[in-house]
Amino acid sequence: MTADETSAAFETAPINDRSNFGFEVGTRMDTGGRTGVIHTPHGDIQTPAFIPVGTKATVKAVRPDEVAELGGQAVLSNAYHLYLQPGSDLIDEAGGLGKFMNWPGPTFTDSGGFQVMSLGSGFKKVISMEATGEQNDELVAVGKERLSNVDDDGVTFKSHLDGSMHRFTPEISMRVQHELGADIMFAFDELTTLVNTRGYQEESLERTRLWAIRCIEEHFRLTEERSHRPYQALFGVLQGAQYEDLRRKAARDLGAMDFDGFGIGGALEKENLGIIIRWVCEELPENKPRHLLGISEPDDLFEAIKTGADTFDCVSPSRVARNAAIYTRDGRFNLTGAKYRRDFGPLDPDCSCYTCQNYSRAYLRHLYKAKEMLFSTLCT
Structure with missing residues (x-):
């Protein structure tokens, strides 16, 4: 379906009607991979697809029209950064993220959970996210100072910009993301690391499950309240680290909830990436899209596609390019x-x-x- 056909189809539905979002599965692979189409109020996304990251409402050093010319179908921005600067209320006043950044296609926002949680310990993602000294918007606290504290209600954190104190709860994350106005949003979750104990992983998984319920409730309340805006889809985020039983439990629990799709999150060991994706995809409903958060190495993407991920994002390709690491058909090399x-x-x-x-x-x-x-x- 073309962008014009998509727009025409949506004209028959109320502006924030849920039917404005959908997913169609195309071909399937024996390994679990598949092609498909995600329909959004701002156009279609042919899957599998890599979603370029525009953390602060821009893909660094590239104009929006150039992103489209290079094959980008959607852009993902970060709720944490945009909440702090320039403010989600300002972007709402501008007409939403797409209008604010002059991007006509679909948009995603992540919940800001990774950034907020990383304020607590400055930890790095295990796969494709190693800090090498370059500027990295994803790791907002690389020192030893603890800048956030997690409790069952949410997270209190200190801004990395000016030291001011802030609070994120599932409800606040939903409000911020609704104001940002992306076509696809992610539920607020607690991100753990591979060094957390099994006991803490279980505790965190339950906290994320309860937060998911609260996100859904607030999402539908805001959808009704903001009926003048196009429908925004909400994806639940699956955690569970390297544990098969926890990953499957998360997929079953959130798969039974009223989400529009799902994000596969958390710290992932490279050698276990495909296995973990297969675990969760075996438990998730077939008719909803699956997004792999924060993965971008070419071999990882092929493994993710093969085992069932539909879309994926990461800052790494553009970040390493700015630091002279170049991807070609023959692999990656350093131009210096x-x-x-x-x-x-x-x-x-x-x-x-x-x-x-x-x-x-x-x-x-x-x-x-x-x-x-x-x-x-x-x-x-």
Whole structure:
């Protein structure tokens, strides 16, 4: 279905009618993978799909029209960052995230849970999220100071911008995300790490389950209250770390709730990625989309697709590009190497993108060494 056909189909339904969101499964693989289409009020997403991350309402160094030209079907922004700056109320006043950033297609917002939880210990995601010294909006607390505290009602945290104190609960996260106005939102959850004890993982899983119920209740209350806005879909987030029984329990518990789709979250060991996705997908309803949070290494994406994930996001591809790590068909290489100083060939001779068709490795290396802003745009 084209964007025009999607818009025409939605004209028959009230603006915030739930029928404005849907998912159709296409072909299926024996391994659990599948193709499909996610329908949203702002257009369709052909799956499987990588969702570029525009943490602060922009994909860094790339214009929205360029994101679309490069194949991006949707953009995911972060509720934590936009709540603190410029404020979700301001974005609501502007007409929602898409209008604010001049992106006409579908939008996602994550709940901000990862950032808020990371304030407690400065922990890193295990897979594809290692901190290497570059600026990283996902890790807002990389020091040892504890800036957040979790309780059964929510999380109290200190802003990494100015030190002011704030409170996130399931209800507040839903209000913030409704004000941001994304087509797809994620329920507020507690993110744990692989070093947490089994006992704490069980306690956290129950807390996330109860928060999911509260998110759904507040989501439907706000949907009714904000009937002038298009319907926003809500995805539940599955935790459980590396434990099969906890992952399956989370999938069964949240799969029985009235979510529009599901996010697979938490710290994941690379070697267990496909196994964990298979566990949860075996328990989830077939007719709802599944989003893998924070994964982007090419081999991880192929494994995720094969085992049942429909969409995935991560800041890593654009972040490493700004730091001279380049993905090509032959793998990833670092452009800072001395051997590229006089290399006048393209980044990837088989690529038809603007950068590869017009610029040499030597020139791009020069831009990086000279700290020119154009480097980030061309390499992202």
